[in-house]
Amino acid sequence: MDFKISPVMNAEEILDKAFGRASKKTKEAKDRVDRKKKTASVKLNTVAHIIEDTIGRYEDEFPTLDILPEFYYEIIDIIIGIDDLKRSLGAINWAKRRAKRTLMEAAREVVSKEEEDEIEKVMNQAYARTDSFLKQVNENLEFLKDARKKLNSLPDIRPEHPTVAVAGYPNVGKSELVSQISSGKPKIDVYPFTTQEVGIGHFFLGYRKCQLLDTPGMLDRPKEERNEIEMQAVKALESLADLIIFLFDPTETCGYPMEKQEELCREIKDELSEIKFIEVENKLDLDRTDSDRFKISALEGENLDELTEMIKSALSEKYPMDNIKEEDLKYIKDPEKAPEEPFTDFEDLDY
Numbered sequence: 359m360d361f362k363i364s365p366v367m368n369a370e371e372i373l374d375k376a377f378g379r380a381s382k383k384t385k386e387a388k389d390r391v392d393r394k395k396k397t398a399s400v401k402l403n404t405v406a407h408i409i410e411d412t413i414g415r416y417e418d419e420f421p422t423l424d425i426l427p428e429f430y431y432e433i434i435d436i437i438i439g440i441d442d443l444k445r446s447l448g449a450i451n452w453a454k455r456r457a458k459r460t461l462m463e464a465a466r467e468v469v470s471k472e473e474e475d476e477i478e479k480v481m482n483q484a485y486a487r488t489d490s491f492l493k494q495v496n497e498n499l500e501f502l503k504d505a506r507k508k509l510n511s512l513p514d515i516r517p518e519h520p521t522v523a524v525a526g527y528p529n530v531g532k533s534e535l536v537s538q539i540s541s542g543k544p545k546i547d548v549y550p551f552t553t554q555e556v557g558i559g560h561f562f563l564g565y566r567k568c569q570l571l572d573t574p575g576m577l578d579r580p581k582e583e584r585n586e587i588e589m590q591a592v593k594a595l596e597s598l599a600d601l602i603i604f605l606f607d608p609t610e611t612c613g614y615p616m617e618k619q620e621e622l623c624r625e626i627k628d629e630l631s632e633i634k635f636i637e638v639e640n641k642l643d644l645d646r647t648d649s650d651r652f653k654i655s656a657l658e659g660e661n662l663d664e665l666t667e668m669i670k671s672a673l674s675e676k677y678p679m680d681n682i683k684e685e686d687l688k689y690i691k692d693p694e695k696a697p698e699e700p701f702t703d704f705e706d707l708d709y
């Protein structure tokens with residue numbers, strides 16, 4: 359998901375924009391009082407519209423939390439806080455509605471006045487109240503300003519794509535494997551909740567685009583060593599991943615004995631018991647040990663085609679791979695353009 363939220367302004371900036379724009383408005387009329395009335399009315403309407411448009415845009419552009427894919431819901435909870443986000447969106451909605459009502463009432467009221475100073479007074483009072491409504495939610499606007507930055511910088515992970523996560527202790531070769539089986543270079547990003555770089559690669563199974571995630575800081579150590587944020591990150595990953603490749607390094611050059619690696623594998627399997635699992639041993643080029651597990655060398659590209667076949671077959675139940683026609687590909691990238699009559703091939707794509 360690619361969040362594209364416009365820059366958020368704080369109360370002062372919104373007020374400057376609205377009052378500044380309004381100050382340029384004048385209306386002509388035959389007599390002074392009439393001119394004053396019409397001018398005051400157009401100014402009040404201008405302020406109301408600018409505030410409504412500006413705050414309305416934030417409300418539209420921030421993700422609708424109730425229909426957010428679970429993965430993003432968890433991630434947003436980690437980096438921003440769902441409750442705080444809801445509270446802030448509620449608060450700016452309140453300020454928008456109050457300001458609009460006040461300004462529109464004043465715009466009607468000025469028309470009934472016959473004295474210039476009374477018109478001025480009604481207008482100034484409405485401006486002052488508007489100023490106060492916006493300033494009361496300044497903290498919320500500042501919060502959204504910061505939230506927008508965090509959302510816009512999230513790595514673009516698509517919950518609708520089949521997703522494979524690579525797990526295993528540090529140095530077993532996770533990043534090497536992700537870069538070897540990705541078409542193109544994996545995008546290296548830092549999640550806002552890990553200090554480590556996370557690679558996101560893509561590969562195609564038939565015409566279906568799949569994503570491959572490296573998981574340092576998440577599935578690379580026992581549960582008891584994870585902090586609270588990492589725990590939640592694993593929960594987010596659980597809602598995203600369709601398959602986990604657990605990578606072993608039987609040469610133990612990674613620095614972790616096989617016994618420890620087996621333990622971690624069991625633990626992650628238990629924890630993410632709903633997700634399919636493939637156990638793979640890496641560094642076949644150096645490996646002299648015997649085992650029943652499938653072996654690869656990520657570094658030398660050995661057995662990677664076979665591994666890709668294994669991935670394909672593990673994912674094929676949930677995502678039929680071969681029956682997507684090339685001409686339908688564009689709708690995968692741009693589902694909104696798909697014809698109304700759904701393609702049978704698309705029945706399993708849950709957009």
Ligand SMILES: Nc1nc2c(ncn2[C@@H]2O[C@H](COP(=O)(O)OP(=O)(O)OP(=O)(O)O)[C@@H](O)[C@H]2O)c(=O)[nH]1
Nearest residue numbers: 527528529530531532533534574640641655656657
């Ligand atoms: N000989 C050999 N070395 C490998 C193989 N795969 C990875 N390596 C090496 O092992 C080291 C660690 O590989 P990475 O891919 O960085 O390991 P990682 O699991 O991503 O490690 P972290 O990011 O720290 O969790 C690097 O020096 C790689 O070149 C392999 O198949 N054979």
Ligand SMILES: [Mg+2]
Nearest residue numbers: 532533572574
């Ligand atoms: Mg790595």
